[in-house]
Amino acid sequence: MVTKLTEDERRAALAALPLWTHEPGRDAITRKLKFRDFQTAFGFMARIALAAEKADHHPEWSNVYNRVEILLTTHDANGLSKRDVALAEIVDQAAAEAGAQ
Amino acid sequence: MVTKLTEDERRAALAALPLWTHEPGRDAITRKLKFRDFQTAFGFMARIALAAEKADHHPEWSNVYNRVEILLTTHDANGLSKRDVALAEIVDQAAAEAGAQ
Numbered sequence: 222m223v224t225k226l227t228e229d230e231r232r233a234a235l236a237a238l239p240l241w242t243h244e245p246g247r248d249a250i251t252r253k254l255k256f257r258d259f260q261t262a263f264g265f266m267a268r269i270a271l272a273a274e275k276a277d278h279h280p281e282w283s284n285v286y287n288r289v290e291i292l293l294t295t296h297d298a299n300g301l302s303k304r305d306v307a308l309a310e311i312v313d314q315a316a317a318e319a320g321a322q
Numbered sequence: 323m324v325t326k327l328t329e330d331e332r333r334a335a336l337a338a339l340p341l342w343t344h345e346p347g348r349d350a351i352t353r354k355l356k357f358r359d360f361q362t363a364f365g366f367m368a369r370i371a372l373a374a375e376k377a378d379h380h381p382e383w384s385n386v387y388n389r390v391e392i393l394l395t396t397h398d399a400n401g402l403s404k405r406d407v408a409l410a411e412i413v414d415q416a417a418a419e420a421g422a423q
Contacts (some may be wrong), residue, residue, distance in 0.1 A: 259380050263371045268363045279360050283384035 225300040234306045235237045241309055248300030249292050250309060254321040256287045265289065272311045278304040280312075335407045342410055345393075349401030349412060353423040354388045363388050366420045371394040379405040380420045381413075 224249070226234060235243055241250040256262040262284060269291075273279045281292040293309055295302035326349070327335060336344055340420040342351040358362040363385060370392075374380045394404035394410055 259371075259375060259382075267364075267368065270360075274360060276365075279387050281384070281386045283382070285382045286380050322329075 222306055223295055223298045223302045225295070225298040225302060225304075230303075234301070238306070238309050238313070240313060241253050243287045244245070244292075245314065246258060248291075249294035250301065250305060251292045252309070252312065254289045254291070254316050256321050257285050258321060261319055262287075262289050262294055265321065269308075269312060272315075273308065276308065277302065278308055282309065309319055323410065324396055324399045324403045324405055326396070326399040326403060329420065331404075332402060335402065339398050339410050340408070341414060341416070348393075348395055349415055351397035351406060352393045353389065353410070353413065353417075355392070355417050357388045357390070357420060357422050359388050362420055362422075363390050366390065367418055368420065369416045370409075370413060372382075373416075375407065377405065377409065 235241070235250070238250065240243055241252050243250055252263070254262075256265060266284060266289060268281070269280065278295070281294075283290050289313060292298060293305040332349075336342070336351070339351065342353045344351055349376070355363075355366070357366060367385065367390060370381065379396070382395075384391050394406040394411060395401060396405055
């Protein structure tokens with residue numbers, strides 16, 4: 222069973238993920254990304270989909286042409302868990318490599 | 323330049339797409355899909371992404387695990403065009419083949 226982050230863990234995690242916004246209502250983190258074009262945006266999504274499936278932890282996300290919005294939270298933990306932090310780090314790396322703004 | 327459907331064309335198109343809901347405000351059509359699991363949902367999205375890129379006409383869509391919501395409209399036409407009807411038909415075929423509800 223995955224457990225929710227403690228207050229201290231959440232503070233440290235958010236400090237280490239400056240590109241993400243915390244939504245206290247759902248205890249989720251969100252990031253908005255802009256890519257060069259649709260191909261680049263969907264290529265990024267495919268990479269994240271593979272990582273998410275491997276980790277059995279999936280994002281809530283939307284896409285409009287070159288824009289992608291991602292929300293991470295852990296339903297089983299009713300809030301942020303280490304799984305979200307791990308997936309956010311993968312998102313940040315893939316986004317940087319894809320030249321996202 | 324892509325033109326908006328006429329009233330008659332819109333009526334005929336909506337009648338031929340019974341699984342879609344018309345949103346008059348944006349003159350868009352939407353469909354909510356549920357798949358077996360994330361792999362199947364994202365496999366469907368990959369197929370639609372390729373078709374969309376080929377047609378240079380892209381959906382607005384979101385995904386949460388095995389669920390996908392799609393909105394189609396043509397920004398250049400400020401409403402529904404033949405491009406949306408064509409993409410909706412591709413969505414319906416791919417969704418049926420992927421066993422979507």
